[in-house]
Amino acid sequence: MKEPERPIFVVGCPRSGTTMLQLMLHAHPRIAIPPETRFLMAAYDARSDFGDLAQEANRLALARWIVDRKKTRFADLGLDGQQVVDEIVAGPPTLGSALGIVLRAYAARFGKPRWGDKRPGYFQRIPALLRMFPDAQVVQLIRDGRDCVASLKEMDWYKQDSLHALSTWVESTELGERAARTLGPDSYHRMYYERLISDPEKELSGLCTFLGEEFDPAMCEPGEVAAVAVPGRKTWHLRTHDEVTTARSGTWRTRLTAAEIALCETVAGDLLREHGYEVSGGTRLDRGDHGRYRRVAAHRRLAARKRDVLDLLRRRTEPSEVASRLC
Template identity: 50%
Template sequence: MSERPIFIVGCPRSGTTLLQLMLHAHPRVAVPPETRILVQVYRARRGYGDLRETKNRRMLARKIAKGSRTQFGDLGIDADEFIRRAVEGPGSLGSVVGLVYKMFAERHGKVRWGDKRPPYIRHLDAILAMFPDAQIVHLIRDGRDCVASLKEMPWFQGDVYEAVHRWAEAIDAGRGHKLPADSYYELRYEELCADPAGSLGGLCTFLGEEYDPAMREPYRVADVVPEHKDWHTNTRQPVTTTRTGSWAQRLEPWEVSLCETVLGNRLTAYGYELSGAPAATRRDVAAYEKTSNTWKRKWRRVALTERINRFREPGPVAALLTDTQRELAGIVR
C-alpha cells in the first residue's frame, strides 16, 4: 500500500478544509490542521546547515516544535518526543519536516499522512524538493464563489482585486505544472459536494487507496480543526451544495463583471457558466492588473532566489522516511 505524502492545494476558500476532513476520515490517512512549517522551513534551510549533523537536526526540530507561529501545538504531538526522534532520524530537511506529519498520523492510528494549505499551490517546487514522491490534489471551486468568500474572511487583508488574483494565480499554477499523471489530480468542489462518493472514489483511485464510506461524513472528524477558526463552522455539518453559486447574492454587480471579464476564459475552461454580466470598466480592469502584476513580480523575485539557493544547498533536502523515498534517493538497504 502507498505511503506517498498527499498535499491539498488550491485558492483559499475553495473547500480545502472540507477535503482535508474527508481524507482524514479515511482509515489509512491522517491530514492535520494547517501549520506554518513546511514552506517556512524550506526557505530558511540554509540557516540550519547540513542536517546530517546531529546538532543541526536538533536546532531545526526545536525551531519547529517550540518556535513562534509554527502552529505545532495544534497537532497534539509531544514536542520533546518529536525533537528526540528528529535527532535520531535521517539527516535531511524533508525527513525532519515529514516526521511532524508522520507523528500526527501515528497519533491517529494511521499509516499515511497528508497536509493541507491552499498557498502550497505557489510552492510546488519546495514540496517536491522535500517529498519527490508527493501526490498533489488541486481542489478547484468557481472563482466567483472564492472571491465572495475571501471578502468575508477576518484574516484576508486584501481587496476584491487581490481576491480575484488569488484565484487566477491558483488556476495558472495548476495549469503550468509539469508533473506526471500519478502525481497531480484536479477535483472540482461543486462535484465533490454534489456527489461525494463518486468524486472521492476517483480521488482514492488516484491515491492508490480503497474508497471508504466514512469519507462522506467529514463532520465526524471535524474536531481536528481548531475551534478558534470559526470560519470553518460549515465543516461541522453534513456535506451540502447550498453554498454552490452563492456568489450571485454575495457579490456586487460590478464585482461579478470584474470576475467574468478577467477570469472568463479560466472559468469556462473548468465548466463554469458566465452570467452574461456587462464587461468590467477599464478602471476596474486596470486596478486588477496593477494588483496582479505586483504579486507576480514578488513571486518572480522569490523564484529567482530559490533557483540560486538550490546551487548552495547545505545538505540533503529530500525526505528519507519511507522505502520509496530512500529508493528515489538511491539508498539501497
Template identity: 60%
Template sequence: MGSDRPVFVVGCPRSGTTMLQLMLHAHPRIAIPPETRFLLGAYTDRASFGDLREPANRRGLAEWITGTRTAFGDLGLDPDAVVEEIVTGPPTLGSALGTVFRAYARRFDKPRWGDKRPAYLNNLVPLLRLFPDAQIVNIVRDGRDCVASLGETPWQQGKDVCHAISDWARAMDSSAYARRILDEDSYHEVRYEHLVADPEPELRAICRFLGEEYDPAMAEPARLADVAVPSRKSWHRLTHEPVTTDRVGSWRERLEPWQITLCEAKLGSRLRERDYPLSGAGSPWWRGPGRVHHLHYAHVDGPRRTVAARRGLSRLRDRLRPVEELAYRPPSPRELLPG
C-alpha cells in the same frame, strides 16, 4: 496493502481544501492534519539551520518547528518527543518535516500521512524537492465563489477585492503548471461542485488515484471537524455541518453586480477553460464603481507575477548548481528504536 506515498491537499483558498482534508482524514489509513504552516518557512530559511548532518543543527530545526511561532500546537503532539525523533532521524529537511507528519498519523494509528495548505499549489517545486514521491490532490472551485468567500475571511478584511481575484487567477495558473509537470500518478484534480453534489464517486476516484480502498466515512467529514479543525478558526465553521451544495453559485447573491463584472473581466478565459459559464451580468467595467478597481487590478496582480518570475529564476539556478539533499527519507529500523 495501500501506498505509503505522502498526500498533499492544495487549492485556491476557500475552495474546499479543509473539507477535503477532513474527507481524507476520515479514511482509516490516512491522516491529514490542520494547516501546519512550517513547511514552506523551513524551506525558505533552510540555510539558517546549518548542515543537518550535525545533530545539534537538527535539534535547532526541531525546536523551531515545535516552537510557538508555528502552528505545531494544533497537532496535539508531545513537542519533546518530536524533537528527539527529528534529532535521531535522517539528516535532511524533508525527513525532519516528514517526522512531524508521521507522528501525527501515529496519533490516530494510521500508516499514511500528508498535509494540507492552499499555498502549496503556488509552491510545488519546493514541495516536490522535499517529497519527490508526493501525490497531490487539487480542489478547484468557481472563481467567483472563491472571491465571495475570501471577502468574508479575517485575513482579507481591508483588502481590495482585486487581491481575491488575483488569488484565484494565480491558483489556476499554478494548476495548469502542475498538469504540465506531473503525471497522472502524482496529480489529481477534483471539482468542488461535483464533490459536494455527489461525494462518493469523486472520493472513489481520489482513492483510486491514491491506491486506497474507498471508505464510506469519507463522505461524512463533519464527524471529524471537532478533532481535526482548530476551534479558533471560525471561518471553517461550515466544516462542522453536513456536505451541502448550498454555496454553489452563491456568488450571485454574495457579490455586488460590479464585483461580478470585474471577476468576469479578469477571470473570464480561466473560467471558460474550467467550464464555468459567464453571466454577463452588470454594467461594462468602465461604468459604475468597478472602474477604479479594474484599473487598480494591475497594481495588485503585477507584483505577484514578478514573484512568480523570480521563483522561475530560482528553479533555473537550482538546476545549474549541485542540488542540496533535501528529500524525505524513511527512518531506518535503528532510527525508530526508542533512545
C-alpha cells in the same frame, strides 16, 4: 521491501473547500491530514540557517525550531514535542525527512500509515514540495472563482480586496494547470468543489483510485472528524462540522456586486469557462477596475518571479540534501 507511503498534499485557492477535503481525507482509515501547519515552507526557505543536517546539533536546532515556535502551529497537532524532537535528531539528515517525521507522527497519533498536509498557499510552492517529497501526490481543489472571491472578502482575516482575491484564484488555477502538465496523472489529481459536494461518493472514489486506496464511506461525513482535525479558534470553518451541502454553491450571484461580477467574468471569463463554469455576461467592466486589476496581477507575477529567483540562489548554497529519506 515495502514501498514507502506516498505523502499527500492538498492545494487550492483559499476558500475553495480545501478544509472540507482535508477532513474527508482524514476520515479515511489509512490517511491523516493535520490542521494547517506553518513550518514546511518556512523551514524550506530558511534551510541554510540550520546548517549541515548531518550534524546532530543542527538537527536538534531544526527540531526545536519546529516544536517550540508558536508560529509553526505545532501545538495544534497534539503531539509530544520532546518525542518528535528525539525522532528528528535520530532520523535521516535531510530537511524533508525532519518535516516528514512531524507529519508522520501526526498520522501515527491516529494509528494511520499515510500522512500529508493541507494549505491552500502550497499552490505557489509545488516545486519546493516535490523537492522535499519527490514521491508526493498533489490534490488540487478548484471552486468557481466568483464564489472564492465572495467568500474571501467576507473573512475577517482577509485584508485585501476583490481584485487581490480574483488574482489569487487565477494564479492558483493557472499554477495547478502547470502542475498537471509537469507531474502527470500519477502525481497530480484535480477535483472540483461543486462536483464534490453534489456527489461526494463518486468524487471521493475517484480520489481514492488516484491515491491507490480503497474508498471508505466515512469520507462522505467529514463533520464527524472536524472536532479533532480543525482547531476551535478557526471559527470561519464552523460549517465543516455540518453535513456536506450544496447550499453555498453559486451564491456569488447575491454576495458579489455587479461590478465584482463584471471584474471576474471579464478578467477570468476564459479560465472560468475552461473549467466548466458558465459566465453570466452581465454588467460591463469599468476601465479603471480593469487597470487596477492588471496592476495587482502584475505585482503578484513579479513577486512569484522574485521568489523563484531567490529559491534558485538558495539552492546553490544548500548545506545539505532536502529530499526526504523516510521509509
